[in-house]
Amino acid sequence: MSVYKWLDERLDLDRLNKKFMRKAFPVHHSFFLGEIALFSFIVLVLTGIFLTLNFEPSTRMVKYEGQELPAAYVSVLYIDSLPFGKVIRSAHHWAAHIMVASVFLHLLRILISGAYKKPRELNWLLGLALLGLTVVVAFIGYSLPFDAFSVTATQIGYGIGKSIPYVGDWIAQVVFGGEYPTLKSIPRLYALHVLWLPLLLMALIGLHMLIMIKQKHTQPRYAEEVAPGKILGVPMMPMQISVMSILFLLYLGVLFVLAGAIIAHPIEVYGPPGTSTPALKPDWYFLWIYGILQIIPSSWQIPLPGGASITSEFIGGVLIPGILGLVALLLPFLDSRKTKMRYVELPSQHPMRTSVTVGLLFFFFVATFAGWKEEFGMTNAQLWAMLIFIPLAAWFTTYVLMRQIWGREG
Amino acid sequence: MYRNDTIGPFFALLFSVALYLATYLDGKHIAALHGGKPPHEALSEGQIGLVAFATLFLIYALIGFFSVWLEGVELRPGRHVPSPGAAVTLVAVLLAVVEAALGGFFVRLMIHHLTVEPVSAAAQGAVFGAMMLVGAVLLAIYKKYYLGDEVLVEEEHSEVPW
Numbered sequence: 001m002s003v004y005k006w007l008d009e010r011l012d013l014d015r016l017n018k019k020f021m022r023k024a025f026p027v028h029h030s031f032f033l034g035e036i037a038l039f040s041f042i043v044l045v046l047t048g049i050f051l052t053l054n055f056e057p058s059t060r061m062v063k064y065e066g067q068e069l070p071a072a073y074v075s076v077l078y079i080d081s082l083p084f085g086k087v088i089r090s091a092h093h094w095a096a097h098i099m100v101a102s103v104f105l106h107l108l109r110i111l112i113s114g115a116y117k118k119p120r121e122l123n124w125l126l127g128l129a130l131l132g133l134t135v136v137v138a139f140i141g142y143s144l145p146f147d148a149f150s151v152t153a154t155q156i157g158y159g160i161g162k163s164i165p166y167v168g169d170w171i172a173q174v175v176f177g178g179e180y181p182t183l184k185s186i187p188r189l190y191a192l193h194v195l196w197l198p199l200l201l202m203a204l205i206g207l208h209m210l211i212m213i214k215q216k217h218t219q220p221r222y223a224e225e226v227a228p229g230k231i232l233g234v235p236m237m238p239m240q241i242s243v244m245s246i247l248f249l250l251y252l253g254v255l256f257v258l259a260g261a262i263i264a265h266p267i268e269v270y271g272p273p274g275t276s277t278p279a280l281k282p283d284w285y286f287l288w289i290y291g292i293l294q295i296i297p298s299s300w301q302i303p304l305p306g307g308a309s310i311t312s313e314f315i316g317g318v319l320i321p322g323i324l325g326l327v328a329l330l331l332p333f334l335d336s337r338k339t340k341m342r343y344v345e346l347p348s349q350h351p352m353r354t355s356v357t358v359g360l361l362f363f364f365f366v367a368t369f370a371g372w373k374e375e376f377g378m379t380n381a382q383l384w385a386m387l388i389f390i391p392l393a394a395w396f397t398t399y400v401l402m403r404q405i406w407g408r409e410g
Numbered sequence: 411m412y413r414n415d416t417i418g419p420f421f422a423l424l425f426s427v428a429l430y431l432a433t434y435l436d437g438k439h440i441a442a443l444h445g446g447k448p449p450h451e452a453l454s455e456g457q458i459g460l461v462a463f464a465t466l467f468l469i470y471a472l473i474g475f476f477s478v479w480l481e482g483v484e485l486r487p488g489r490h491v492p493s494p495g496a497a498v499t500l501v502a503v504l505l506a507v508v509e510a511a512l513g514g515f516f517v518r519l520m521i522h523h524l525t526v527e528p529v530s531a532a533a534q535g536a537v538f539g540a541m542m543l544v545g546a547v548l549l550a551i552y553k554k555y556y557l558g559d560e561v562l563v564e565e566e567h568s569e570v571p572w
Binding site for chain 1: 418452477564572
């Protein structure tokens with residue numbers, strides 16, 4: 001206590017406690033989806049520090065057990081040989097997957113509870129930016145071990161980036177250091193992965209949380225009856241902090257058991273990059289884009305002035321995701337309200353919004369399924385029909401069922 | 411979303427089990443396509459996605475159940491002072507001993523890996539993960555039976571952060 005008193009006399013900690021640490025946090029488990037994303041980011045930074053100390057971001061050839069192999073690949077083998085090294089690398093990998101999934105589900109929760117409406121439009125936009133950035137950072141991280149898998153998977157992303165008319169070559173230069181894979185590719189991707197993009201992520205997460213604290217959480221509906229017009233919650237210190245610490249430990253426990261049991265990217269299985277390209281697909285969060293690319297004929301080309309053209313890669317990899325992204329960006333301005341939103345809207349009372357969300361999820365499922373077109377021996381026409389009609393059927397069925405069960409819009 | 415009940419965590423747990431099961435069946439299907447033996451020992455891209463969501467739902471379910479247990483279904487303003495019994499204290503002491511033992515065992519594993527022979531990643535991850543899970547339960551016991559509860563009602567417009 002004397003240390004606290006000493007610091008309090010100099011820094012006025014009591015005032016800090018009264019002003020900031022007594023902030024009330026509403027309680028609902030679905031609010032923890034954002035925290036799971038935050039926990040993942042913390043784990044990624046901590047495990048990433050260990051990895052940067054041992055990883056060599058270079059494709060120069062080095063001798064390893066009588067073979068000439070890329071230095072990046074060999075340094076990952078070295079990391080795997082260290083005590084706890086393989087588990088830390090695997091935990092880094094799984095935390096990235098869980099972060100992408102949790103940011104997606106967090107946005108989905110915001111969407112179905114209407115929490116993007118006034119005054120939280122800005123935080124919705126920031127959330128979308130965070131989802132996009134998380135996916136990009138995760139994708140770039142995949143390229144770093146420089147094994148046959150990562151080179152092939154990165155080439156798919158490189159092709160999509162390069163397909164953008166007029167600016168594709170510039171993107172390839174900035175992100176990949178030229179035509180992938182060149183000698184400059186790994187150092188460039190490494191700098192983006194460990195420094196510039198994480199700094200941007202940190203800034204956006206900080207801004208996201210600052211706005212959330214200013215605007216306050218939406219609250220569960222029962223709070224309207226207990227303390228109408230006010231914020232009902234537990235104080236940040238010590239209640240919320242203690243619960244968050246418990247949840248962080250739970251997260252770490254599950255993550256590390258998984259990381260040890262299943263190595264997500266065992267590079268020795270695929271081996272160093274060679275002349276033959278293994279039959280691979282991109283990471284799961286790109287599979288829906290990959291699926292759309294599979295069913296767009298490569299003959300779809302629209303010439304543009306200046307020698308550029310809109311290719312099938314651009315349509316499937318940039319245009320369709322871009323349209324979906326634009327709709328998401330405009331959502332809080334299209335589905336708006338004049339009064340301030342304080343309490344979550346129950347999905348059951350908004351059948352149109354909930355059923356459209358279900359339809360969208362089915363779109364992602366079917367598009368992902370299309371990624372296995374060859375394995376299932378399906379034609380483009382069959383998959384196009386599925387991609388259009390299954391989401392529509394899901395939307396319609398959900399809407400009708402919800403109206404039957406819960407009645408009119410709330 | 412009306413209150414902090416266990417419906418969401420229960421369905422999250424169901425989804426988690428279903429997705430882990432789907433991952434296992436997908437692996438069996440891939441192996442069957444290759445004459446009973448999978449082409450390699452790594453998970454496929456689809457399986458990684460399934461496991462990522464299965465694990466996220468599992469974490470969410472655990473967090474949800476803990477949240478309901480520790481914070482209740484609905485908040486009511488006021489303070490609640492707990493009164494821990496002897497049994498809770500005994501459990502906490504036993505868990506603290508288990509935690510210390512796991513910590514010691516983890517250090518031994520690392521030394522063994524470095525000086526004698528490699529220890530499997532599964533064992534390393536399981537011991538470290540168990541340490542974290544026991545730590546979570548210990549902290550939860552402290553929160554539930556020693557720290558107590560406090561629920562505030564705050565004005566909507568405050569000076570925080572500006």
